[in-house]
Amino acid sequence: MYHHAVTDTVDTGELTRPGLREASWDSIRDIFAIAPNSIHLNTGTIGVMPYAVLDTVDRVTREWTGGLMDVYPPGMYPEHRATIARAYGVDQDEMSICHNATEGVARIIHGLDLHEGDEVITTTHECYSVLSNFNLLRNRHGITVKALTLPIGNDVTAEEVVALFEAAITSRTKVLAFAAITLFTGTKLPVRQLCDLAQRHGLITVVDGALVPGMLNADFRAMGMDFMACSGSKFQCGPLGTGLLYARNKVTEHNPLPLPTFWPIISTWYPMHGSPPPRSRTDVESDNLADYLQSAGSASIARGAALAKACEIWDEIGRARIEDRIMALAEYARGKLADRFGRDALYSPGTDPELRSPLIAFHPFRRSEDAWNVKKIHMYMKRLELEHRIWIRWTEFDVQDSPHQHYAARITTHIFNDHDEIDHAVDVMGRLGDEMS
Numbered sequence: 001m002y003h004h005a006v007t008d009t010v011d012t013g014e015l016t017r018p019g020l021r022e023a024s025w026d027s028i029r030d031i032f033a034i035a036p037n038s039i040h041l042n043t044g045t046i047g048v049m050p051y052a053v054l055d056t057v058d059r060v061t062r063e064w065t066g067g068l069m070d071v072y073p074p075g076m077y078p079e080h081r082a083t084i085a086r087a088y089g090v091d092q093d094e095m096s097i098c099h100n101a102t103e104g105v106a107r108i109i110h111g112l113d114l115h116e117g118d119e120v121i122t123t124t125h126e127c128y129s130v131l132s133n134f135n136l137l138r139n140r141h142g143i144t145v146k147a148l149t150l151p152i153g154n155d156v157t158a159e160e161v162v163a164l165f166e167a168a169i170t171s172r173t174k175v176l177a178f179a180a181i182t183l184f185t186g187t188k189l190p191v192r193q194l195c196d197l198a199q200r201h202g203l204i205t206v207v208d209g210a211l212v213p214g215m216l217n218a219d220f221r222a223m224g225m226d227f228m229a230c231s232g233s234k235f236q237c238g239p240l241g242t243g244l245l246y247a248r249n250k251v252t253e254h255n256p257l258p259l260p261t262f263w264p265i266i267s268t269w270y271p272m273h274g275s276p277p278p279r280s281r282t283d284v285e286s287d288n289l290a291d292y293l294q295s296a297g298s299a300s301i302a303r304g305a306a307l308a309k310a311c312e313i314w315d316e317i318g319r320a321r322i323e324d325r326i327m328a329l330a331e332y333a334r335g336k337l338a339d340r341f342g343r344d345a346l347y348s349p350g351t352d353p354e355l356r357s358p359l360i361a362f363h364p365f366r367r368s369e370d371a372w373n374v375k376k377i378h379m380y381m382k383r384l385e386l387e388h389r390i391w392i393r394w395t396e397f398d399v400q401d402s403p404h405q406h407y408a409a410r411i412t413t414h415i416f417n418d419h420d421e422i423d424h425a426v427d428v429m430g431r432l433g434d435e436m437s
């Protein structure tokens, strides 16, 4: 059975009840509003809201409708930002709630103090939300964008990845920009090592952390970057249209470089006269940077409350426990996929544990040239969805030394998945891959 009916042993609406920390994964699954009789293996694109998060959207929307209320202070989300920041090891003055990772990363990229001739090193495996904004800066201000193609496959190592970035750095490089987990091949890049590299060269680090919240038990400060934009609606299972924007606002041993010049675009907080105070040189903030980013007119109060609710649920279940569960399911799925399709069919790293993530991309067909047949991979995904109610996605990416982009099938595991679902999905995906080969 891969659909669990909601049982009355689990209260799906109110999450202050005790026990979520000890609850079985079967009963935790029941707090999620999963479409019935379906297998959702696509959290890399969109997660599933817990019922309590849905209820929060509804309740808070109603509370703030129809009255003569001052909607501006709660739209700054001071407490929600504090709750969320705490969950990720940082402070409220560094955390703002934005609309998604795309918006967050755009606000970071356009807030950087980059000028003609400055160079940004990134990868061709970044989301278009990252590449399009750097390309815009290239056209607008004459910066150089150097996009590296990451190695792929089961046996890629963290050392290879770091060496690739290191070899690309020049005297003009100002920024390293990369995903914490890439969406195309599910490669978990060695963020701490890349930040160490950047710090050795005095570079600013911009991390696309769309997939981080809700997946990793992450301490943003210890990761060492200057900026990270995250999605709230993927692994964190908040409402669509939620994201987190982390901007380092103090100097600590995790990143001892001076705080970079940053222009908080889209802000009604920026002073009418003069400038904000000079940025801190210590571990005490000189100003609340996140307030500048948060202050941008009327905001959905419900959205912030619901994202904070999702974070509270995660804290209650336990973020280390969640990460362990997600990765245990991913390793199970990786093994099953390798058995069914062969290890060479895997685009995602597997040998180096540091690079593994719960996003696993693979080639589902027998003939290797089908890897650049976009119609076929699209049809494969559609048939899984329409004939089997299995939701995955296909991805496309550059491959070193290949004239073609490759198209892969990608699955993602989350805590609401289970072993039976993975068995069933791999079986169906294998049979369909054979049939279409």
Ligand SMILES: Cc1ncc(COP(=O)(O)O)c(C=O)c1O
Binding pocket: 044, 045, 099, 100, 101, 102, 103, 127, 129, 179, 181, 182, 183, 208, 210, 211, 230, 231, 232, 243
């Ligand atoms: C790595 C990565 N970056 C950015 C995005 C864009 O995220 P959002 O929809 O929150 O803007 C995605 C979406 O899949 C992603 O996987």
